[in-house]
Amino acid sequence: MTNLRPFFQILRQSFKGFYFLFLVFYSIYVSSIAQAEGELPDLGENSVFNIEQEAEIGRQVYQQLFERGLIETHPLLDRYINDLGARLLSVVDNRVRDYRFFIIRDSSINAFALPGGYIGVNAGLILRAKSQHQLASVLAHEIAHVRLRHGMKLMEKSAGVNNATMLTILAGLLAGGGSDLGAALVYGGTAGGQQAMINYTRDFEYEADRIGISLLQGADFDGRGMVEFFTLLAKASGNTGVQNIEYLRTHPVSDNRISEAEARLRPYSNPSSAPDYFPLFQDYLLYTSSESLGLSGSRFRQALAKIKSGNESSASELLDTLYRQEGDNSWYGYVYAENLELTGRQNEAEQVYRQLLEIYPDDLLVSLNLMRLLKTTGRIDAALLIARRLENRYPQDRAVYFELVGIYQQLDEDLLKMMAQADYHRLSGYPDQAMRLYSRILGSPDIDQVTESRVKEKLAELDRHRSGKM
Numbered sequence: 001m002t003n004l005r006p007f008f009q010i011l012r013q014s015f016k017g018f019y020f021l022f023l024v025f026y027s028i029y030v031s032s033i034a035q036a037e038g039e040l041p042d043l044g045e046n047s048v049f050n051i052e053q054e055a056e057i058g059r060q061v062y063q064q065l066f067e068r069g070l071i072e073t074h075p076l077l078d079r080y081i082n083d084l085g086a087r088l089l090s091v092v093d094n095r096v097r098d099y100r101f102f103i104i105r106d107s108s109i110n111a112f113a114l115p116g117g118y119i120g121v122n123a124g125l126i127l128r129a130k131s132q133h134q135l136a137s138v139l140a141h142e143i144a145h146v147r148l149r150h151g152m153k154l155m156e157k158s159a160g161v162n163n164a165t166m167l168t169i170l171a172g173l174l175a176g177g178g179s180d181l182g183a184a185l186v187y188g189g190t191a192g193g194q195q196a197m198i199n200y201t202r203d204f205e206y207e208a209d210r211i212g213i214s215l216l217q218g219a220d221f222d223g224r225g226m227v228e229f230f231t232l233l234a235k236a237s238g239n240t241g242v243q244n245i246e247y248l249r250t251h252p253v254s255d256n257r258i259s260e261a262e263a264r265l266r267p268y269s270n271p272s273s274a275p276d277y278f279p280l281f282q283d284y285l286l287y288t289s290s291e292s293l294g295l296s297g298s299r300f301r302q303a304l305a306k307i308k309s310g311n312e313s314s315a316s317e318l319l320d321t322l323y324r325q326e327g328d329n330s331w332y333g334y335v336y337a338e339n340l341e342l343t344g345r346q347n348e349a350e351q352v353y354r355q356l357l358e359i360y361p362d363d364l365l366v367s368l369n370l371m372r373l374l375k376t377t378g379r380i381d382a383a384l385l386i387a388r389r390l391e392n393r394y395p396q397d398r399a400v401y402f403e404l405v406g407i408y409q410q411l412d413e414d415l416l417k418m419m420a421q422a423d424y425h426r427l428s429g430y431p432d433q434a435m436r437l438y439s440r441i442l443g444s445p446d447i448d449q450v451t452e453s454r455v456k457e458k459l460a461e462l463d464r465h466r467s468g469k470m
């Protein structure tokens with residue numbers, strides 16, 4: 001009889017009892033293995049999953065996390081973490097995956113990589129990091145896990161073991177569910193033969209550190225960030241005990257690990273003069289969390305604290321000063337303009353958005369906000385103009401289509417509205433809904449030739465994507 005008890009223990013500890021994870025993973029597990037057995041009788045070391053299937057596993061788990069409201073979706077925060085990841089990835093040649101970085105609304109210290117390039121970092125880890133280099137070192141480590149296919153290798157290796165072990169690993173791959181690779185295996189204590197697995201995952205950790213630090217330094221981050229973060233974790237565990245730091249369960253910080261990273265350090269001199277907005281990012285993350293911002297800290301943090309406590313006009317004064325001093329600081333400008341809108345000062349907000357767009361003409365978030373402002377102040381044609389431009393520039397961004405739906409609604413353009421709705425569903429991971437809408441558009445008597453060919457193209461794309469999946 002297989003021993004499922006450890007698996008449930010892990011689930012119970014994870015995310016305050018989201019047992020749904022069991023179902024998610026079980027369904028992925030059953031369908032992937034069933035498929036794999038049909039095609040490849042050998043479930044050993046050979047790669048059972050191709051890149052597309054990997055991406056599909058990652059996407060499904062991401063979708064579940066998203067639907068459960070565990071993913072922080074504020075666009076400023078989302079953009080920062082993805083920009084940081086993109087900087088690391090810029091040194092990776094021949095990239096075969098679309099990476100997605102996201103923040104998990106959880107105050108514990110943790111980070112994890114899902115197959116296919118979905119990389120999550122807990123808010124708790126971000127708030128405790130002391131610099132962008134430290135946070136980047138965690139992302140670099142997780143990117144390395146994805147590139148080396150560690151998660152997939154564990155799944156494949158364990159497919160020959162037994163179902164319980166497999167499920168335990170899958171649970172371990174998930175956010176908070178014991179987290180990073182093989183955590184569950186190492187600490188869940190499944191019966192029999194796990195020593196080989198433990199060594200296997202320990203090797204993975206060293207390998208991910210090695211590749212991670214070269215990514216980090218290659219992308220002009222300070223490699224010391226990795227050493228510092230290990231040291232910070234070690235200190236934190238001294239105060240609170242390892243059991244409170246999820247990340248340490250999977251990434252035990254040993255002296256050896258620190259010295260290996262130290263040995264790879266290269267002298268660092270910041271070659272780019274790019275501004276470092278990490279402290280602003282941290283302040284904003286704290287602002288969106290349930291935690292208090294306190295009364296001290298940077299002036300930006302103080303302004304956010306004022307907004308949070310309902311004192312928006314006083315916040316505007318402070319933000320006005322900051323923005324005047326640093327007109328190219330998009331964090332100051334964006335938050336200032338949003339706050340002006342909040343206090344009914346639409347004209348001034350519009351002015352700030354337009355100033356920002358002169359410096360950053362393609363800025364998605366500023367453009368979206370300006371477009372919404374134009375829409376709510378009755379300038380629907382001007383809003384449509386911006387939305388169309390964004391659609392060309394960011395065809396994969398669902399927020400753009402969400403806004404287009406509202407605009408076409410106001411303009412009584414039913415067919416175009418349906419089209420935007422379909423695009424929104426397609427990009428949100430609901431291909432069935434998208435297909436239904438596209439088909440309805442094709443059946444409409446009002447359809448013109450251009451729209452018809454566009455819809456057919458999108459249907460074909462959805463079909464291609466489906467046949468590539470498991």
Ligand SMILES: [Zn+2]
Pocket residue numbers: 141145180181204205208250251
């Ligand atoms: Zn790791």
